[in-house]
Amino acid sequence: MIIVVAIKDINMVEFFTALSDPNLPFFRYAVIAGLLAAIPFGIIGTYVVVRRISYIAGAISHCMLGGVGLGLYLQKAVGISWFGPLQGAILVALLSAVILAFVSFFSKQREDSVIGALWSAGMAIGLLFIAKTPGYTDPMSYLFGNILLITRNDIFFVLALDILVVGIVGVFYNKLMAICFDNEFAGLRGVRTHWLYLVLLCLTALTIVLLVRIVGIVMVIALLTLPAAIAGNFARSIRQMMLLSILLCAIFVLFGLSISYQLDLPSGPVIITIAAAVYLIVSIGLKYLFGGKA
Amino acid sequence: MTEKSSAIEIHGVSFRYDERQILKDVNLTIRPYDSICVVGPNGGGKTTLIKLIIGLLSPDVGTIKIFGKRPDEAHQLIGYVPQSTQYDRQFPISVQEVVCMARIGKSFTGRYSKRDKDKTLEALDEVGLADLGDRSFSALSGGQRQRVLIARALASGGKILILDEPTANIDRESETHFFDLLRGLNERMTIVMVTHDVGFASSFFTRIACVNREVIIHPTSELTGKLIRDMYGGDLQMIRHDHSCSNKGHQHG
Numbered sequence: 086m087i088i089v090v091a092i093k094d095i096n097m098v099e100f101f102t103a104l105s106d107p108n109l110p111f112f113r114y115a116v117i118a119g120l121l122a123a124i125p126f127g128i129i130g131t132y133v134v135v136r137r138i139s140y141i142a143g144a145i146s147h148c149m150l151g152g153v154g155l156g157l158y159l160q161k162a163v164g165i166s167w168f169g170p171l172q173g174a175i176l177v178a179l180l181s182a183v184i185l186a187f188v189s190f191f192s193k194q195r196e197d198s199v200i201g202a203l204w205s206a207g208m209a210i211g212l213l214f215i216a217k218t219p220g221y222t223d224p225m226s227y228l229f230g231n232i233l234l235i236t237r238n239d240i241f242f243v244l245a246l247d248i249l250v251v252g253i254v255g256v257f258y259n260k261l262m263a264i265c266f267d268n269e270f271a272g273l274r275g276v277r278t279h280w281l282y283l284v285l286l287c288l289t290a291l292t293i294v295l296l297v298r299i300v301g302i303v304m305v306i307a308l309l310t311l312p313a314a315i316a317g318n319f320a321r322s323i324r325q326m327m328l329l330s331i332l333l334c335a336i337f338v339l340f341g342l343s344i345s346y347q348l349d350l351p352s353g354p355v356i357i358t359i360a361a362a363v364y365l366i367v368s369i370g371l372k373y374l375f376g377g378k379a
Numbered sequence: 380m381t382e383k384s385s386a387i388e389i390h391g392v393s394f395r396y397d398e399r400q401i402l403k404d405v406n407l408t409i410r411p412y413d414s415i416c417v418v419g420p421n422g423g424g425k426t427t428l429i430k431l432i433i434g435l436l437s438p439d440v441g442t443i444k445i446f447g448k449r450p451d452e453a454h455q456l457i458g459y460v461p462q463s464t465q466y467d468r469q470f471p472i473s474v475q476e477v478v479c480m481a482r483i484g485k486s487f488t489g490r491y492s493k494r495d496k497d498k499t500l501e502a503l504d505e506v507g508l509a510d511l512g513d514r515s516f517s518a519l520s521g522g523q524r525q526r527v528l529i530a531r532a533l534a535s536g537g538k539i540l541i542l543d544e545p546t547a548n549i550d551r552e553s554e555t556h557f558f559d560l561l562r563g564l565n566e567r568m569t570i571v572m573v574t575h576d577v578g579f580a581s582s583f584f585t586r587i588a589c590v591n592r593e594v595i596i597h598p599t600s601e602l603t604g605k606l607i608r609d610m611y612g613g614d615l616q617m618i619r620h621d622h623s624c625s626n627k628g629h630q631h632g
Contacts, residue, residue, distance in 0.1 A: 135470055260489035263480050266470055273433060273454050275484025320471045321515050
């Protein structure tokens, strides 16, 4: 309710002033990173929604805290300066993606148990490492994210991810669509479905690492799936769904940042609240207007 | 690959899943241009038999040959039509994109050539859906979706067409069209179809394979009204079907 009342006070001019203020570089970085990040979020989010693997995405994101803790510990307690939380997060995210991929190939029944185990064991290990790391580390910024902590180097990471995701998806678009639509048939036609699924999960893992910087571990699933779920109501092809989710994601991040800046609210929850509200409105609207898919 | 050789040759095949024996000592020979209907109770091993033939599963013992090749080497010889109900109704994909999937293994990246697209259109034309290529797959009726999946199997270019419960979700009128289509295809392809709908189907198929752990072949001429009734419908009748298969002394095919 507070947000609804306060929205009247929001002034876009102020937002753009802040954007060009040389004394607020972090704000500029946040906006640039948010817009560039919308590209992998929209693309990977589409696959996560159509392949129905949002719980796998959730497990990867939560498990990542283990890597973050490991990175902090190695950096601060052991003194390995090149291995920080980001490196730890990437390592553990990729590792959990590989584990989850292999579990889905070889054990058909207990996949959800493994998802649950990775989900909470990763978090537990991360918190233990953080507890043993000298000095105070606030796990909150990892759990709930803070896009305002984004640095110049993060922007290069986002750009690299953009190129990687657009490159791989651009080349293997048809095959990735095929394994999402009908994995079994794609395999019969000679597609190496295991490899492609592994590639897809690794891309998802890297995207989630980035996503965690912006909205935090706990809210990753929302920003990954809500734009794609909304887009799915209108899109007639995977390509359309991706473009629309990228657009929606960029809008959510931009508005979320603007509102959080002006009302002095944490950015992650604001972005997610906007995305969830739009999802709800669109779903209800479509149900009443068309009685289902538009 | 002469006409004399068999299209599908199954010899002494057994398959277990965990502790359960699903299929036991199955022998089955299907000749080129045969049309075989596979019936049997749920859990009796119909789907397992199909998955063994298309190479998704491999037998514990025994051999399966598709025109003399191992199933995992024979993917190009088989056009497979899965159950249409398994698909996500929300998936944003066009009819043409679905049918194109048949050609996807031809290149490393999965890009379609002109020839792939021509084959796709040809197959869509053959099932009578040439003008629906750009439609959304999810917007089609059950019968139309079924025909799209058949088109996809045809675009694969195989000599054997294998269909899993194709009549499960289509209305009677679509079903008539469907068997007209199959009759045409049977002139150049071997057809194997899993179904519940024996009574209606028997006019088309030359032989019927009862699958319930074991496989027993009946020529359709043997199919009396009583046998059809026995094979039909719910659990109770399924048990009687089993009874009639094993105790009446049918000869193996």
